Amino acid sequence: MSKKPGSSTSLKTIYIIYFIAFLLFLFVPLIINGILAFNSDEVPSFPWRGATFGWFYSSSEDQVGVLNDARMIRAIGASFRVAGMVTLLSLLAGTTSSFLFVRENFWGKQALYFAIIAPLVIPGVILGISILVFFNGIIGGLKATFGPDLARPIVRALRPGSLLVILGQFSFIGTIATLVISARLRKFPIELEEAAMDLGSSRWGAIFSVTVPYLFPALLSAGILAFLLSFENFATTLFLIGPKPTLPIFLYSRLRFFITPEINAISVILMAGTALLGLLSMTMRGRAEVG
Amino acid sequence: MGGIQNNSKKSFKPFPWFRVVCLIPLLVWIFVLLVGPHVQLFVISFIKNRHPEEGFYLGNYIRFFSEPLYWRIFVRTAIYAIVTTFFTLSICYPAAFFLAKMAKGRWKLGLILLVVLPFWISELVRTYSWMIMLRETGVINWIMVSLGVFSKPIEMLYNDYAIFVGLSYASMLYMLLPIYGVLDGLDDTLIEAAQDLGASRWTILWEVVWPHSLPGVTAGCIIVFMLTLGNYLTPTLMGGKNSLYFTETIYNQFIVSWNWNQGSAFGFLLLLLSGLFVWLGLKFTGQKLTEVVR
Numbered sequence: 001m002s003k004k005p006g007s008s009t010s011l012k013t014i015y016i017i018y019f020i021a022f023l024l025f026l027f028v029p030l031i032i033n034g035i036l037a038f039n040s041d042e043v044p045s046f047p048w049r050g051a052t053f054g055w056f057y058s059s060s061e062d063q064v065g066v067l068n069d070a071r072m073i074r075a076i077g078a079s080f081r082v083a084g085m086v087t088l089l090s091l092l093a094g095t096t097s098s099f100l101f102v103r104e105n106f107w108g109k110q111a112l113y114f115a116i117i118a119p120l121v122i123p124g125v126i127l128g129i130s131i132l133v134f135f136n137g138i139i140g141g142l143k144a145t146f147g148p149d150l151a152r153p154i155v156r157a158l159r160p161g162s163l164l165v166i167l168g169q170f171s172f173i174g175t176i177a178t179l180v181i182s183a184r185l186r187k188f189p190i191e192l193e194e195a196a197m198d199l200g201s202s203r204w205g206a207i208f209s210v211t212v213p214y215l216f217p218a219l220l221s222a223g224i225l226a227f228l229l230s231f232e233n234f235a236t237t238l239f240l241i242g243p244k245p246t247l248p249i250f251l252y253s254r255l256r257f258f259i260t261p262e263i264n265a266i267s268v269i270l271m272a273g274t275a276l277l278g279l280l281s282m283t284m285r286g287r288a289e290v291g
Numbered sequence: 292m293g294g295i296q297n298n299s300k301k302s303f304k305p306f307p308w309f310r311v312v313c314l315i316p317l318l319v320w321i322f323v324l325l326v327g328p329h330v331q332l333f334v335i336s337f338i339k340n341r342h343p344e345e346g347f348y349l350g351n352y353i354r355f356f357s358e359p360l361y362w363r364i365f366v367r368t369a370i371y372a373i374v375t376t377f378f379t380l381s382i383c384y385p386a387a388f389f390l391a392k393m394a395k396g397r398w399k400l401g402l403i404l405l406v407v408l409p410f411w412i413s414e415l416v417r418t419y420s421w422m423i424m425l426r427e428t429g430v431i432n433w434i435m436v437s438l439g440v441f442s443k444p445i446e447m448l449y450n451d452y453a454i455f456v457g458l459s460y461a462s463m464l465y466m467l468l469p470i471y472g473v474l475d476g477l478d479d480t481l482i483e484a485a486q487d488l489g490a491s492r493w494t495i496l497w498e499v500v501w502p503h504s505l506p507g508v509t510a511g512c513i514i515v516f517m518l519t520l521g522n523y524l525t526p527t528l529m530g531g532k533n534s535l536y537f538t539e540t541i542y543n544q545f546i547v548s549w550n551w552n553q554g555s556a557f558g559f560l561l562l563l564l565s566g567l568f569v570w571l572g573l574k575f576t577g578q579k580l581t582e583v584v585r
Binding site: 012015016018020021022024025026027028029030032033036043044045047072092093097099100104106111112114115116117118119120122123124125126127129130131132134136137167168170171174203204228231232234235237238239248251252255256257263264267270271274275277279280282 | 309310312313314316319320323324325326327328329331332335355382385386389390393402404406407408409411412413414415416417419420421422423424426428429430432433460463513514517518520521523524527528540541542546547551554555558561562565566569571572575580
C-alpha cells in the first residue's frame with residue numbers, strides 16, 4: 001500500500017507547498033486588482049485610503065466611475081453586439097459543420113477538417129491582417145467593376161468595422177464551437193433519429209425534435225465559450241476595428257496613458273461575469289461528456 | 292449514415308439538401324475567411340507598396356534580411372517565445388503531476404476548477420493585474436518600501452523580466468491542461484510495477500512518466516509557443532521602449548507606416564516561423580495536428 005506514487009510524506013509536503021505557491025501566483029494579482037477597485041486613492045495601489053464604491057458609479061470630475069463613463073459604456077455595448085453575433089455565427093456554422101464531419105463521408109473531408117483546425121495554430125494577429133488585406137482587395141475589385149458610386153454601400157460594410165471584427169473573430173472561434181459540438185454529436189445514438197423518422201417525421205423534423213435537444217448542453221457550453229472568447233479578443237480585433245472600439249481595445253488605449261482604479265472596477269465586473277459564465281459552461285460541458 | 296440506408300422501409304438516398312445546407316457555411320468560412328485571406332496576404336507581400344504595376348517584387352523580403360533591425364527583432368521574439376515555453380513547461384509540469392497523481396476525489400475536481408478559473412478572465416485584465424503589481428507606484432514596491440527592503444520604489448515594469456512574467460502568466464493553462472490530460476490517463480499500476488521492479492524515483496519519472504506525457508507536452512509547447520509568438524498585448528503593455536516585439540513591427544507597418552505590403556511580408560514570415568515549430572513539434576513526436584487538438 002505504501003507504494004502509491006508520491007507516497008513519501010516529505011515529498012508530498014514539498015508538493016503541496018509547491019502547488020499552493022502555484023495557486024498564489026495565479027490568484028494574488030487578480031485578488032489585489034479586485035481589492036484596489038474599492039480603494040479611494042486615485043492611484044491603483046496601497047496604502048488603503050478608505051473604502052469607496054465610487055469607481056463603479058461616481059460622476060464627479062476627479063473620480064469617474066464605470067457607469068458614468070460614456071465611452072466605456074459605449075465600448076461595452078460594442079463588445080456585447082460583436083460577441084452576440086460571433087456566438088450566433090459560431091453556433092450555426094459549428095452545428096452544421098459538426099453534422100458534416102461526424103455523419104457524412106465525402107471526398108476532401110479530411111482537407112476541410114484540416115482547414116478549420118488550422119486557425120488554432122495561426123497567431124491571432126495574422127488572422128487579423130490577412131482578413132484585412134483580403135477584404136481590402138475585394139473592395140478594390142468591387143470599385144473597379146461597378147464604379148465607386150454603385151459599390152459604395154457594400155464597400156462601407158467591408159471597411160474595417162463591426163462586420164470585419166465579427167468575421168475575423170468567428171474565423172477561429174467557430175473552430176472551437178465545432179470541436180465542442182462535434183464531440184457531443186459523436187456520442188448521439190443515431191437510432192433515435194431513425195426511430196423518429198419511422199414514426200413519421202421528416203429528416204429535418206427528426207433533427208430538430210431529437211438531435212438538437214440532445215446537443216443542447218454542448219450548444220450552451222460552446223455558446224458561452226464563443227461569447228467569452230469574442231468579448232475578450234484583442235489581437236485579431238486590433239487590426240479590423242473601425243471607429244467604434246470594443247471593450248478590450250478601449251481599455252488597452254486607456255492602459256497606455258491613463259490608469260485609475262476605474263479600470264480595477266471594470267476588472268471586477270468582468271471577473272465576476274466571466275467566472276459565472278465559465279463555471280456554467282464547464283458544468284454544461286461536464287454534463288455533455290457524461291450523458 | 293449506413294443505418295439510414297439499411298433501413299429498407301424508406302429506400303431513399305439521404306436528402307442531398309441536408310449535405311448542401313451544411314456544406315455552404317463551411318465552404319464560405321474556409322474560402323472567404325481562411326484560404327482567401329492567407330493567399331491574399333502571400334500575394335501582396337510580393338508587391339511593391341504603392342506600385343502594384345511593377346509586378347513581382349522581392350523587396351519586402353530583401354528589406355527584412357538586409358536591415359538588421361527587423362531580423363533582430365524577429366530572432367529576439369522567437370527567443371522570447373522559446374524561453375517562455377520552457378519556463379511555463381517547468382512551472383506547469385509539477386503542478387499538472389500534482390493534479391493528476393496526488394490530488395484525489397473531490398479535491399481534485401475543485402482544484403482543477405480553481406486553476407482553470409483565472410484563464411476565463413480577459414487577458415487584458417490579467418495583464419493589467421500584473422502591471423499594478425510591478426509598476427513604480429505599484430503594490431510590490433509599496434510592500435518593499437513599507438518593509439524597508441527598498442529605500443525608494445524601483446520600476447519593475449517595462450523590462451524583459453516583466454515580459455517573461457506576463458507572457459508565462461498569459462499562457463500557463465494551455466501548458467497545464469494537455470499535460471494533466473496525459474498524466475491523468477497514465478495507469479498508476481505502471482508506476483507501481485516499476486517500483487516493484489526496484490526502479491528509483493528518478494528512473495520512474497524519466498523512463499515511465501515522462502515518455503508517457505510527451506504527447507501532452509508537445510501539444511502544450513506548440514500552443515504556448517504559438518500564443519507567445521503572436522502575443523501583442525503583453526509585450527506592448529509590459530515591455531520597455533527598446534524591447535520591440537515582432538507583432539509590434541507588423542502593427543507599425545500596417546497602421547503607422549501604412550505599408551501593407553511590407554507588413555504582409557512580416558506577417559507571412561511570422562506565420563512561417565509559427566508553422567515551422569508546430570510542424571517540428573508534431574514531427575518529433577509523430578503526431579498529427581488533428582489528433583493534438585482532440
